[in-house]
Amino acid sequence: MMADLNAETRNRISESTIRRLSLYFRALSFLEGDEHETVSSKELAKSEKLTPAQVRKDLSFFGSFGTRGLGYPVTELRDKIARILGIDRVWRVALIGVGNIGSALVSYKEFIKQGFHIVKLFDNDQRKIGSNHKGIIVSDIKDLVKELKDDSIEIVVIAVPATVAQYLVDDVVKAGVKAILNFAPLNLRVPDDVHVRNENMAMELEYLSFAMVNDHPPRRPK
């Protein structure tokens, strides 16, 4: 279990399971604030609109964390999920593009809370370079490769217009970064060993639009 998943197990685990792990983590963090010592798969499922069986199946990929008859120990399970997700540590993050979205992300509390520390900002705008955002001086984009390397950046957030995103990402890859969170509305080309996740906010609005126009039923378990 944990980070010691063998290759066979690891490949059985679906993207959706991992995403739900984030939800369980969130729900457990809430419960921890209260007096709750244990939680059943039923309760956990309810708080994130999933099914109890799904919760148990998801968790079972990683080990046996519960006690039959009782449920799961809240704090312990939360810690174990944090370990599985790799958020029991600090990640060094750089953000490229200090525009509307970029600026918002610098101050985004959820990132810090989960160990994602933005320690570096880049922009190509002379008026922004050298300015201070929440204690971080904005660097010139032209020094990107060198600075990413020197600062041992592990994750890069792309918050620039689509027109320049691919060009910058090529440099990010050159710097040896293996994980990219992309806010630009295009599909980035990267080598096979680089992970990219896309954050496409317009897409979610489009889904809502579709649902309303077509009277698409919202999905609910049961």
Add this chain to the structure above:
Amino acid sequence: MMADLNAETRNRISESTIRRLSLYFRALSFLEGDEHETVSSKELAKSEKLTPAQVRKDLSFFGSFGTRGLGYPVTELRDKIARILGIDRVWRVALIGVGNIGSALVSYKEFIKQGFHIVKLFDNDQRKIGSNHKGIIVSDIKDLVKELKDDSIEIVVIAVPATVAQYLVDDVVKAGVKAILNFAPLNLRVPDDVHVRNENMAMELEYLSFAMVNDHPPRRPK
């Protein structure tokens, strides 16, 4: 086809198909800028890292848009997808919470481009109420229900802390709004006829974290 999907067809269409429709729309918009008159499922798939069969299957739910031997007409297909997604019109959107993320969204170009017009802003902070953001005066949250109704708001974006989100959403529902885009990190409780989509930026970082710690292979078609 189009908004005239019958109930049976509509229910066969999966969430993933709709999300990919957004991707096709985006890719076609790019192509339209160039001289391209037609595009094959192969080309379309390539630009969004999908498979040709998937493109054809997705589109086939809504009609026969292509020509055998030739491909799909770019502009026409783009327009048809816009119609299916319901983004061939203007949607009246209100945004609650003019903090970091809220402010960024007011200026977010992708929303406007696709017909999502933010016409109303709400906050509970006296210092913000009455101030002007991109031409919109921030309203007091206490007038929420009345103003949402009076202004015929169709979509609400929630960009407030998790602690107050549910409380506000209850009012949003009271105002008769049927679509919510939620940036607060919690699962909102709403009646069955209200659509909610969650934008969880930390979740995507957690996925990257998991992938790196566990050496999870990035998924690629083929």
Add this chain to the structure above:
DNA sequence: AATTGTGAAATTGTTCACAGCA
């Protein structure tokens, strides 16, 4: 010759249902 549209097959993901355990 190229490429769509689509049933059928393969694969992946979810739910059931119950044995096993506290």
Add this chain to the structure above:
DNA sequence: TGCTGTGAACAATTTCACAATT
């Protein structure tokens, strides 16, 4: 008794493969 853990059943989604069409 209550609730987990999990194989087996089921459901959804994707891919294949090929007939149809230009």
